[in-house]
Amino acid sequence: MNTADEPTPSASDGAEGADRREAGDASADGGEGSPETGREAIVRAARRAFTLKPYAEVTMRGIAAAAGVSPSLIVKRFGSKEALFNTVVDFRPAADVLFAAPLPGLGRHLVLTMVDLRDRLRGDPLLRVVFSLGIEDERTLLRARFREQVTDRLAGVLTGPDARLRAELVAGQLLGLGATLSLHRPDGATAHTSAERLADLYAPGIQHLVDGS
Numbered sequence: 001m002n003t004a005d006e007p008t009p010s011a012s013d014g015a016e017g018a019d020r021r022e023a024g025d026a027s028a029d030g031g032e033g034s035p036e037t038g039r040e041a042i043v044r045a046a047r048r049a050f051t052l053k054p055y056a057e058v059t060m061r062g063i064a065a066a067a068g069v070s071p072s073l074i075v076k077r078f079g080s081k082e083a084l085f086n087t088v089v090d091f092r093p094a095a096d097v098l099f100a101a102p103l104p105g106l107g108r109h110l111v112l113t114m115v116d117l118r119d120r121l122r123g124d125p126l127l128r129v130v131f132s133l134g135i136e137d138e139r140t141l142l143r144a145r146f147r148e149q150v151t152d153r154l155a156g157v158l159t160g161p162d163a164r165l166r167a168e169l170v171a172g173q174l175l176g177l178g179a180t181l182s183l184h185r186p187d188g189a190t191a192h193t194s195a196e197r198l199a200d201l202y203a204p205g206i207q208h209l210v211d212g213s
Contacts, residue, residue, distance in 0.1 A: 041067040042074055043087060044123055050088050051131035051142065060084075089142050091149040094125035098174075099154065107207025108199045110170070114177055115195040124178040126150065126171075146171075160212035170209045177202060 045066035049058045060081055064071040078084040094117060101109035117125045129146040155167035177198075185191045190198065 038067075038069055038073065039077055040121070042069060042077065042084070044121075046084050046088050047123070047128045050085055051128045055085065058085075088128075089145045091126065091129075091146055095150050095153055098125075098150075099157070103157070103159070103210055105207075106210050107205075108203040110174060110206055111177065111199040111203045112195050114174060115181070115198060118178070118181060124182060126174055127178040127182065130175060130179070158210065158212065162212065166209045166212055170206055173202075173206050173209065 042063065045063045046058075049063050049066065058081065060071045060074050063084070064074055067074075074084065078087065097117065098110055098113050099106070100113075114125070126146070129142050151164075151167050151171045154170060155164045158166055160166075181190050
């Protein structure tokens with residue numbers, strides 16, 4: 001991909017300005033000198049860009065500016081915009097961790113893991129799918145991948161009646177938790193409540209759906 005042909009993003013662009021605020025200072029996040037944290041900054045910026053804009057309007061330069069890195073670093077790490085997009089729409093790494101617990105304790109595990117992932121990734125691992133609702137372009141792939149890699153996967157391991165319905169409702173509960181934690185940060189009660197306490201209050205409802213009782 002010839003990133004030199006792409007327009008330089010405006011500093012006043014709202015979505016990419018939000019990207020820059022979320023990704024933070026490149027030097028604080030490791031920048032180009034840190035493969036892991038630099039990659040995370042790129043992926044975070046790309047998630048926002050691809051969920052808030054049509055695919056054709058997203059540029060490598062814009063993502064680079066939001067992540068605080070150079071466009072050449074993105075090309076080096078991912079190869080192309082298409083490859084970066086495919087990384088963004090992959091929910092399997094999050095699903096692997098979220099569903100890594102026996103069914104009898106899955107509800108509590110889901111809540112604790114969601115909180116942990118949000119802290120480690122500095123962003124919600126699932127919530128980006130919500131921003132793709134109602135969009136009829138490449139971002140529809142986001143919803144298809146979410147159903148396949150999260151909802152369908154969970155439905156396949158649940159036992160008892162209405163497994164698909166219960167899986168969809170569990171997914172909705174997780175998205176609701178993520179939205180609540182995002183909505184009320186940094187000064188809300190949820191932001192000042194321990195993960196264990198959140199699990200005490202929130203996990204029983206999820207576990208009821210898991211059990212199907």
